[in-house]
Amino acid sequence: MSDSPAIVESHNAAQQHHFADMEQQRQASSLGMWLFLATEVMFFGGMFCAYLIYRYWYYPEFAAGSKTLDIRLGAINTAVLICSSLTVALSVRAAQFGKRKLLVTLLVATILLGLVFLGIKGVEWASKFEEHHVPGYSFHFEPQAPSHPNTKIDPQRIQIFFSLYFAMTGIHALHMVIGVGLFAVLTFYAWKGLYNSAYYTPIENAGLYWHFVDIIWIYLFPLLYLIDRKK
Amino acid sequence: MATVVNPVAERENYLNQEYGVRSWLLTTDHKRIALLYLASITFFFFVGGLFALLIRLELLTPAGDLVQADTYNKLFTMHGQIMVFFFLVPSIPAVLGNFLVPLMIGARDLAFPRINLLSWYLYIIAGILMMHAVLTGGVDTGWTFYTPFSTAFSNTKVIEAGLAIFVVGFSSILTGLNFVVTIHRMRAPGMTWWRLPLFIWSMYATSIIFLLGTPVLAITLTLVIFERAFHLGIFDPTRGGDPLLFQHLFWFYSHPAVYIMILPSMGIISEIVPCFSRKRIFGYSFVAMASIGIAVLGFLVWAHHMFVAGMSIYAALIFSFLSYLVAVPSAIKVFNWTATLYKGSITFSTPLLYAFGFIGLFTMGGLTGLFLAALGVDVHVTDTYFVIAHFHYIMVGGAVMGYLGGMHFWWPKISGRMYPESLGRLAALIVFIGFNLTFFPQFILGYLGMPRRYWQYPPEFQVLNVLSTAGSTILAVGYLLPMAYFLWSMRYGKHAEPNPWGAAGLEWMTPSPPPTFNFEETPLVTWEAYDYGNIDLPKEVPVER
């Protein structure tokens, strides 16, 4: 196999051999990540579909269940994730400008914010366990001061709400864990100086993933926490 | 007498470039990964086929006398799961697609070679999980996992099988992702979209379905696993859930899945027929657009599996109508292939025999789809052997025959060897006869009223069942033959030229087998696809180089 003389150049160390040039590699990676996110939309979409159908059918139970969720913690988590998306966007910019220290700092900040989110989520789940709101044999639900004094809550249907709550927040949290892991790997390579203005595709693509997981939460928060909270 | 120096044995190619287990298990070469897949899916074909034979043996007599009822229920379940998820879905994309996509578009590899290897490892992990489930008790829910039976009543390895299918689904998502990015970004200069081989168009359409459909199956199985493991109540009516919601979510993937299984095969036919008629395909752009059309429309018809499930009449009407719509692009393809033969110059090589079998049997299977889409008739024949016959005509008479045709067509390229042609033709004939004898009686059985998934049945159904079982033994022989002579050819077969068929396409411009990096220099494409007016037939004798 011989390179024709005209193509002898210094390849970027990060360029893989099957790509013609860095630009092709970057475009391919980016398209790959967008397609992967499309599959994630379909993945979460199935669950959102189930949620929407049951919410339409079992609205009173969904409203009652939603009221037992801690809206302050949910709001804090939303703010945490939005901040983390900011640090992610800034880290892409830092990589673009080759600012290694800034990049590492921002990546670490993102990880910390992600961990805060997961910690708060853990606290919320723990309280759900304590209140016996976990579907299964020990499930028990006492309606709080309801806004409709005469609404009877079906004990089966309210379990559907909590089943979907745990399934949706659980799978979201799993994606957060994967994201944190991904960023940990990126932090290591960033600290080693791998990313610069010529090559920051992994930061960009991981950033896309993180933003996506954030957007899923932006939908989850009102759908789960803010049902029938008019007052 | 001059000795013909065999140039191939000395030339470095992807097979002999490196030896050793590690060079195979850690390869990122798409061609080697294709062969890894070939071995794996063949293994599962055997397992699924064994279950099929046991089913047919049990059904020789009306009484349940070969195996117990529970065992039988596991046999048909695992036959379906293994054949669909571990053989049919990956077969053409992961073997022929992996091998050919970069070659056909003039690329050195797929866009993400390491993800390609990861796909295979995910397949293997899933396969181990599945075999473990099979060997430690099996699954008896039917491959369709309907709730609440699967979540609250079955005492078998539902979670493990569900997990296995989840993982193998992820494997196929990554394959689809790889293909789409590769086709978009790595075509050689001059290889415009309208010059792509139709096999690439069909791989592209299949990959769209991989990407958009499989995740819905993934989340559905996840919810089933949660329901079973954590007593959540999403699909179980005693816990507030709706069994029909499961069916909608399941079929939203599983209907497009059948197009995953047939589109690649159609792509193969679109390569074979022009080559052995020495003619460009009739209506190239229509065939290409029909592939995309099938992929898109295929997402809109899922509830035609649910006409008697308790859906509203109006929903049934809509899905019935859309199902007729999706039949049109398939019909277009059949007509175009047939028209390609018109005024061609035809040889009856083995690949073409398989293609003929495909076209005829796919037509029959597709036409029986019209029966099922007709609401009034579907009420009678759904959940009977009529449906079984219909989908086996498409998946076995169609997809598997296309797969075998493709394996024969590209075998010289993949292995560098020729298979014995007369045996090839014989096997194709045996497969055709065995297939029809196995499955045609099942149409009649179904209309007579024999339901599916029946371990025992009323005696008036016996004669047709005996015919079907007899056919299955012939079919088995037909399948074993190619496995035997392909293996034989790897050691004793005639060495293949770069282009033994005189076929069009970039893959035929590389040696057989190709070097690891496919092309010495990036090709520059200046010709249209299927340029058979300008391609010479190969000479008969291998030429000394």
Add this chain to the structure above:
Amino acid sequence: MFDNFPLWPARASTTAGNVDALYIFLVVLSTFMSVAIFVMILAFAAKYRRRPGHAAEQIEGSTILEITWSVIPFGVFVVIFVWGAVIFFQERTPPRGATEIYVVAKQWMWKLEHEEGHREINELHVPVGRDVKMILTSQDVIHSFYVPAFRIKQDVVPGRYTTAWFRPTRPGTYHLFCAEYCGTQHSGMIGQVVVLEPSQYEAWLSGGSTTGSLASTGQALFQQLGCGTCHRSDTQGRGPNLAGTFGKPVLLDDGQTVIEDENYIRESILNPSAKIVSGFKPIMPPFQGIVSEEQLNALVAYIKSLNQNPSGAAGSPTLLPAGTQPQAPKVQ
């Protein structure tokens, strides 16, 4: 038809002939198309086999042909679609006045109850020429009620009612199959439908023990469970008066209007807070887990019977003294 080698089951219902007609049309069409394709392939392959001096002709395609062989098949498909839809509409629209049979499927048997109270297991006796509507539910998993000779099939789903109907046209005994896989003995869940001449059917009805009509069983339950405490036959009850309400629209407290059908009654018994009738409070306790499927069927039959006899199917219901606790009968 072809007694020694039948291609279809006996035709024993009004639907069967219609379904077979469309089927035969499709068979003829498919045979024609399959043969045509096979013949064309083989004819082209033979006529255009490779011969020296005959090169292939490079033909791009033909848009006219493509359109033709898209539009014409689609036109045929539309015809088939409409034909199938018409049959389906008939199959899914039970005629008024049909005799009702309540069916409860369970692993692995069919339990059928006639309005008059006759109970059958895995067997259904019906008279020729009378419309029969089945109201089906399952106690456990999804089953499917399939009578090939009638060309009817309907999935039987736990947690709700589905319906199917037929009118038998020929006396005889016909297979009843379960057509949705339901576990170990799915293939053993076989029964028969026995179609009798009307006189024979009357004879069958009068023989054999009954426990009273389904509606009267329901009436007894209605009293026993204390339903009459609130659902009085005047306007003073805390619950709506149920007389004459079946099949009619009901205004709910959220402004929606729904038709009171079997599924509505079922839901209102098992989970009353799902739909509250306008003007009433949501105070009815749920009976989920307290009544069995058969008891639900009886209650539904009773409420339906109030359309004919507003004061009660078998005399006026006895109002229990206020404060009486409803007894929980044994769940079957």
